[in-house]
Amino acid sequence: MAELGAVVAEVRRQRPLVHCLTAAVTMNFVADALLAAGARPMMTETIDEAPTLVTVADALLVNLGTLSVDGAVGIPVTAEVAADRGTPWVLDPVAIGLAPVRTPLARELVRLGPGIIKGNASEVLALAGSGAGGSGPDATDPVTAAERAAALLAERHRSVVAVTGARDLVTDGHRSGTLDRGHPWLARVTGTGCALGGLMAACLAVAEPWPATLAALSWLTIAAEDAAERSRGPGTFKIALLDELAALEPEELDERVGLR
Amino acid sequence: MAELGAVVAEVRRQRPLVHCLTAAVTMNFVADALLAAGARPMMTETIDEAPTLVTVADALLVNLGTLSVDGAVGIPVTAEVAADRGTPWVLDPVAIGLAPVRTPLARELVRLGPGIIKGNASEVLALAGSGAGGSGPDATDPVTAAERAAALLAERHRSVVAVTGARDLVTDGHRSGTLDRGHPWLARVTGTGCALGGLMAACLAVAEPWPATLAALSWLTIAAEDAAERSRGPGTFKIALLDELAALEPEELDERVGLR
Amino acid sequence: MAELGAVVAEVRRQRPLVHCLTAAVTMNFVADALLAAGARPMMTETIDEAPTLVTVADALLVNLGTLSVDGAVGIPVTAEVAADRGTPWVLDPVAIGLAPVRTPLARELVRLGPGIIKGNASEVLALAGSGAGGSGPDATDPVTAAERAAALLAERHRSVVAVTGARDLVTDGHRSGTLDRGHPWLARVTGTGCALGGLMAACLAVAEPWPATLAALSWLTIAAEDAAERSRGPGTFKIALLDELAALEPEELDERVGLR
Numbered sequence: 039m040a041e042l043g044a045v046v047a048e049v050r051r052q053r054p055l056v057h058c059l060t061a062a063v064t065m066n067f068v069a070d071a072l073l074a075a076g077a078r079p080m081m082t083e084t085i086d087e088a089p090t091l092v093t094v095a096d097a098l099l100v101n102l103g104t105l106s107v108d109g110a111v112g113i114p115v116t117a118e119v120a121a122d123r124g125t126p127w128v129l130d131p132v133a134i135g136l137a138p139v140r141t142p143l144a145r146e147l148v149r150l151g152p153g154i155i156k157g158n159a160s161e162v163l164a165l166a167g168s169g170a171g172g173s174g175p176d177a178t179d180p181v182t183a184a185e186r187a188a189a190l191l192a193e194r195h196r197s198v199v200a201v202t203g204a205r206d207l208v209t210d211g212h213r214s215g216t217l218d219r220g221h222p223w224l225a226r227v228t229g230t231g232c233a234l235g236g237l238m239a240a241c242l243a244v245a246e247p248w249p250a251t252l253a254a255l256s257w258l259t260i261a262a263e264d265a266a267e268r269s270r271g272p273g274t275f276k277i278a279l280l281d282e283l284a285a286l287e288p289e290e291l292d293e294r295v296g297l298r
Numbered sequence: 299m300a301e302l303g304a305v306v307a308e309v310r311r312q313r314p315l316v317h318c319l320t321a322a323v324t325m326n327f328v329a330d331a332l333l334a335a336g337a338r339p340m341m342t343e344t345i346d347e348a349p350t351l352v353t354v355a356d357a358l359l360v361n362l363g364t365l366s367v368d369g370a371v372g373i374p375v376t377a378e379v380a381a382d383r384g385t386p387w388v389l390d391p392v393a394i395g396l397a398p399v400r401t402p403l404a405r406e407l408v409r410l411g412p413g414i415i416k417g418n419a420s421e422v423l424a425l426a427g428s429g430a431g432g433s434g435p436d437a438t439d440p441v442t443a444a445e446r447a448a449a450l451l452a453e454r455h456r457s458v459v460a461v462t463g464a465r466d467l468v469t470d471g472h473r474s475g476t477l478d479r480g481h482p483w484l485a486r487v488t489g490t491g492c493a494l495g496g497l498m499a500a501c502l503a504v505a506e507p508w509p510a511t512l513a514a515l516s517w518l519t520i521a522a523e524d525a526a527e528r529s530r531g532p533g534t535f536k537i538a539l540l541d542e543l544a545a546l547e548p549e550e551l552d553e554r555v556g557l558r
Numbered sequence: 559m560a561e562l563g564a565v566v567a568e569v570r571r572q573r574p575l576v577h578c579l580t581a582a583v584t585m586n587f588v589a590d591a592l593l594a595a596g597a598r599p600m601m602t603e604t605i606d607e608a609p610t611l612v613t614v615a616d617a618l619l620v621n622l623g624t625l626s627v628d629g630a631v632g633i634p635v636t637a638e639v640a641a642d643r644g645t646p647w648v649l650d651p652v653a654i655g656l657a658p659v660r661t662p663l664a665r666e667l668v669r670l671g672p673g674i675i676k677g678n679a680s681e682v683l684a685l686a687g688s689g690a691g692g693s694g695p696d697a698t699d700p701v702t703a704a705e706r707a708a709a710l711l712a713e714r715h716r717s718v719v720a721v722t723g724a725r726d727l728v729t730d731g732h733r734s735g736t737l738d739r740g741h742p743w744l745a746r747v748t749g750t751g752c753a754l755g756g757l758m759a760a761c762l763a764v765a766e767p768w769p770a771t772l773a774a775l776s777w778l779t780i781a782a783e784d785a786a787e788r789s790r791g792p793g794t795f796k797i798a799l800l801d802e803l804a805a806l807e808p809e810e811l812d813e814r815v816g817l818r
Contacts, residue, residue, distance in 0.1 A: 277794055280747075
């Protein structure tokens with residue numbers, strides 16, 4: 039089995055426990071996507087419990103969408119525990135730029151060295167300090183505009199950075215790759231970007247950041263193509279996506295993704 | 299294209315950013331409904347970020363269902379920012395009456411002049427000060443019982459008031475209309491009423507309150523009829539409803555809705 | 559109609575209002591499951607409103623998953639109001655064991671005498687004081703290992719205890735029964751366990767704890783079998799489960815469940 043398919047197979051075999059500190063609006067879909075993929079989600083975010091519970095997790099996702107007051111307090115402490123223990127983690131700095139709490143919080147978190155940083159072009163630019171952010175959760179910059187900022191971030195924090203868009207860009211500061219898969223309906227339902235962050239964390243529990251990032255991106259986008267084929271609109275697509283995350287054959291992944 | 303269909307077409311063309319301060323239990327469905335309709339949701343509610351983020355929104359939805367402690371603090375400040383900037387907004391005073399925090403909060407909010415007020419008969423009566431509210435989120439009064447209270451509220455606050463039920467009533471205090479569309483399954487899944495509030499906000503970003511209210515009501519109820527036809531029960535209906543919100547042809551809306 | 563089917567028919571006839579203090583990640587599915595079943599959900603959890611709103615509820619569900627700061631404060635006060643008024647209630651001590659807030663909270667709550675206690679084997683062992691809990695929300699102990707702890711808990715608190723797993727165990731301390739129905743996909747989507755707690759509360763509003771527990775377990779697991787037959791994966795299964803909760807014929811329930 040080729041490299042990316044092997045990551046998918048490992049997630050299903052090891053069933054990593056993924057602690058998710060993530061947006062309230064999409065937390066249910068993130069959890070369902072992780073379960074469909076074969077991983078196990080855990081979602082508690084308060085400072086009273088999250089720093090304890092993260093000690094049994096195999097990976098951590100930190101997503102700043104709909105950042106709650108509890109989350110803003112619990113997230114940095116929990117991420118620090120994960121970083122100290124060497125638990126791999128993913129940072130998804132949703133909608134930073136204009137937002138007065140999450141923007142400095144994301145800059146503080148990135149210093150703890152996430153294995154993977156994932157964002158749209160506007161978020162990556164804002165995190166690198168060279169952009170003002172997008173329009174709410176949506177990017178206003180093209181992926182190519184964030185290429186240099188992504189490489190800089192990756193090198194500075196020894197992370198893999200994934201810039202998502204119609205074409206996805208992945209870089210570790212030295213090498214980079216692009217991915218042209220997926221379906222426009224991914225942007226017509228909530229939570230697909232957040233679920234991608236969750237999948238990245240699941241993959242990061244069983245693989246190095248570079249293959250983990252590419253495996254998660256490929257898994258979600260190929261599943262999305264299969265889901266779109268048997269859907270009538272964004273509603274049925276969202277549900278079919280869960281089916282396809284579960285159904286995807288690891289053996290076919292590398293061949294179908296056609297990575298460049 | 300006739301008036302209501304034109305509103306739908308405008309939402310799809312302008313893709314308004316709709317800031318939603320809404321019930322935790324249904325926020326995901328509200329966001330999915332907005333995306334399916336062609337608008338863009340943003341859901342942050344804390345006082346630390348919502349008053350800033352609302353400044354880039356094209357419309358605001360304030361829904362008091364499952365009112366959180368953070369929400370009770372963040373909502374009035376955010377609504378005030380929207381009102382001051384002239385950002386159009388919708389008030390959905392869910393389950394007011396018995397509830398000790400949201401009832402006075404709704405009465406405070408309505409003074410800020412929402413473009414649209416939407417509630418079931420018991421909520422509208424309670425907001426007008428002439429009823430004790432319903433049973434939890436359900437109305438215990440018929441729509442007709444709220445007719446005078448709705449007209450009074452509309453005139454007092456220069457809003458359009460929509461009283462939802464099996465038959466929906468819309469009034470601006472001077473004229474009124476009723477709508478007899480929809481499907482009983484709309485009451486057998488969560489979030490359809492909240493999603494209607496979201497659609498009203500999206501329509502209000504591109505049209506005056508009167509056509510915006512009627513367009514949103516027609517859009518949701520006609521989509522519900524189409525969704526019910528290809529569903530087996532409330533689960534598949536809820537998902538099909540998203541498909542149909544996306545699929546509805548603006549050209550057909552005015553003709554099919556048969557407004558009286 | 560036999561005993562369990564009669565409980566289902568009563569839920570549909572009385573449409574009990576079920577107040578749910580439940581995990582953020584699955585609250586939407588719990589609400590949808592209750593609506594599909596014919597009951598009516600209400601989800602407010604803050605201490606400012608929940609103790610007032612619970613006074614109009616027919617039953618209460620307390621689920622400790624993703625316990626928020628607001629929830630940790632509001633839950634004990636609300637449960638006490640319910641207990642004082644004789645409102646029947648269900649305790650679902652999700653993920654207790656390692657978690658520093660919910661573990662003592664669950665032990666405090668159980669003393670208020672829930673009609674039904676529902677948990678996986680690790681949670682029941684931890685609640686009885688004889689286990690360290692599971693791995694996040696998942697059990698690490700087999701159902702049989704919790705048999706004595708369940709009987710002890712049931713007798714001590716005059717509750718019916720349901721230990722859920724591939725085989726479910728129900729005991730009131732004197733008699734016990736097991737149930738071998740359901741489908742593996744129940745564990746591949748979020749919220750089915752939480753929805754079961756909600757159904758138990760709905761059944762408890764219209765029946766004694768023993769038949770209520772068995773009716774809810776049978777209802778969900780038989781519906782799951784029917785849903786799995788027409789699904790392609792965990793996504794479509796979750797949605798079909800709602801359809802089947804609504805479609806299940808009370809007349810068939812006792813016959814099909816084959817209780818031992």
